[in-house]
Amino acid sequence: MIKPTILVVDDEKRFTETFVDFLKVQFNANVILKESVKDALEVIDNQRVDVLFQDIHLPNGPDGVEVVKYIKKIGKDKDITIFIISKWQDDESYQKVIKELNVKYIPKPISLASTKTVLEELFKARGNFDYKRKKS
Numbered sequence: 001m002i003k004p005t006i007l008v009v010d011d012e013k014r015f016t017e018t019f020v021d022f023l024k025v026q027f028n029a030n031v032i033l034k035e036s037v038k039d040a041l042e043v044i045d046n047q048r049v050d051v052l053f054q055d056i057h058l059p060n061g062p063d064g065v066e067v068v069k070y071i072k073k074i075g076k077d078k079d080i081t082i083f084i085i086s087k088w089q090d091d092e093s094y095q096k097v098i099k100e101l102n103v104k105y106i107p108k109p110i111s112l113a114s115t116k117t118v119l120e121e122l123f124k125a126r127g128n129f130d131y132k133r134k135k136s
Helices: 013-027 037-046 065-073 092-101 112-126
Strands: 005-009 030-034 051-055 081-086 104-107
Touching: 005 013, 005 037, 013 030, 013 112, 030 037, 037 051, 037 065, 051 065, 065 081, 065 092, 104 112
Parallel strands: 005 030, 005 051, 051 081, 081 104
Antiparallel strands: none
């Protein structure tokens, strides 16, 4: 059994501090936080990533959709479960892209309870993850 590795790509500090702590505590996960597409691609190329939480709007460069397209291009979309996270859920152009890319979408602000349920189901289905929180 392995610990899940979760990559969070977002530049919103208030969100990421809480979300990363939640993922570490609830899922005994290795959590990697990046703030740019360039840094996310480097992680994807060099490390095992099981789950990606990708923000769409990022400063200084391409948007998060480029990360998803890259993952699909290199064939890692079978290994990485991708969640697009954004507060731009009403933007029609992004809705179209999300549908075309066949990824999951989670609107911001994220419900931690819903995210916990979704990830528990995902990790159970995969069967090889040690994701249960350790009792202290």
